[in-house]
Amino acid sequence: MSSDITRKKGQSGRAVVVQCIQCGKMVPRDKAVEKRKSSLPLDHRLRELLKKQGTYISAAKRIVYYCVSCAKHRKYV
Numbered sequence: 001m002s003s004d005i006t007r008k009k010g011q012s013g014r015a016v017v018v019q020c021i022q023c024g025k026m027v028p029r030d031k032a033v034e035k036r037k038s039s040l041p042l043d044h045r046l047r048e049l050l051k052k053q054g055t056y057i058s059a060a061k062r063i064v065y066y067c068v069s070c071a072k073h074r075k076y077v
Helices: 044-053 068-073
Strands: 017-019 026-028 033-039 060-066
Touching: 060 068
Parallel strands: none
Antiparallel strands: 017 026, 033 060
């Protein structure tokens, strides 16, 4: 999580802006709270059927960003 890294506002110039996944607010990336989420693109029943046949299903991993207030509301901070 990026909350372990301190924000160096005075030395970094203009930070890249990301959008909060919950409320849509634009937040600097070094201030936002990031969560790594994995999602499987298949239906649960189809996934179980393919797993019984022995296929390997990889999960798509992505990083989502939350503003501080949304992360606090969801108890990520």
